Amino acid sequence: GAVVSQHPSRVICKSGTSVKIECRSLDFQATTMFWYRQFPKKSLMLMATSNEGSKATYEQGVEKDKFLINHASLTLSTLTVTSAHPEDSSFYICSASEGGSWNTDTQYFGPGTRLTVL
Amino acid sequence: QQQVKQSPQSLIVQKGGISIINCAYENTAFDYFPWYQQFPGKGPALLIAIRPDVSEKKEGRFTISFNKSAKQFSLHIMDSQPGDSATYFCAASKETSGSRLTFGEGTQLTVNP
Numbered sequence: 001g002a003v004v005s006q007h008p009s010r011v012i013c014k015s016g017t018s019v020k021i022e023c024r025s026l027d028f029q030a031t032t033m034f035w036y037r038q039f040p041k042k043s044l045m046l047m048a049t050s051n052e053g054s055k056a057t058y059e060q061g062v063e064k065d066k067f068l069i070n071h072a073s074l075t076l077s078t079l080t081v082t083s084a085h086p087e088d089s090s091f092y093i094c095s096a097s098e099g100g101s102w103n104t105d106t107q108y109f110g111p112g113t114r115l116t117v118l
Numbered sequence: 119q120q121q122v123k124q125s126p127q128s129l130i131v132q133k134g135g136i137s138i139i140n141c142a143y144e145n146t147a148f149d150y151f152p153w154y155q156q157f158p159g160k161g162p163a164l165l166i167a168i169r170p171d172v173s174e175k176k177e178g179r180f181t182i183s184f185n186k187s188a189k190q191f192s193l194h195i196m197d198s199q200p201g202d203s204a205t206y207f208c209a210a211s212k213e214t215s216g217s218r219l220t221f222g223e224g225t226q227l228t229v230n231p
Contacts (some may be wrong), residue, residue, distance in 0.1 A: 032217055034217075041226070042224070043207060043221045043223045093162070097217040106152070107152075107164075107219060108164065109163065111161045112161045
């Protein structure tokens with residue numbers, strides 16, 4: 001199956017700093033990438049959808065100036081948490097999809113990034 | 119109308135038993151129904167998926183049953199094993215949504231040895 005990687009897997013940072021998380025599709029070209037946030041024992045909450053070469057579409061209630069998303073190529077998307085605060089501590093997961101048709105719209109998820117803001 | 123409701127919230131099954139997780143949706147435009155398995159600290163992994171043109175799909179010990187008229191679908195895990203202990207999420211999407219998935223709330227499955 002398709003492989004999606006995330007880096008780093010775990011990051012601890014001080015309050016007020018910015019953190020960048022990378023999401024890569026390793027063996028396919030991802031037209032669309034998604035960023036999710038997951039709280040303990042909860043479902044995945046979609047934060048934003050990004051298409052290669054265009055601006056991300058953010059879900060209602062997600063601050064686009066705080067969670068900067070860049071999808072510069074068909075294999076890489078980045079999420080930058082700017083001026084992180086303890087309430088931003090969470091498990092962030094990306095997913096990628098080839099998109100375009102019934103047969104290629106399956107989402108494949110990365111392993112997640114555990115962010116802890118002190 | 120975008121909701122997907124999943125039950126039960128948690129499930130305990132003995133080894134060798136059948137685990138059944140149910141989901142119901144409201145939006146009749148949904149046309150893709152995947153199930154994901156997630157282990158603690160890991161990302162969800164696609165387990166099995168179904169389109170509404172079939173009523174059942176089986177892959178190994180995992181079967182999806184789909185009832186279009188009732189707007190319900192379920193995951194059956196036959197011969198459940200302790201290694202199946204994980205959180206399972208159902209989801210749904212429509213072709214025109216650019217793969218945007220609507221997730222259920224998840225089911226914590228524990229399979230006792």
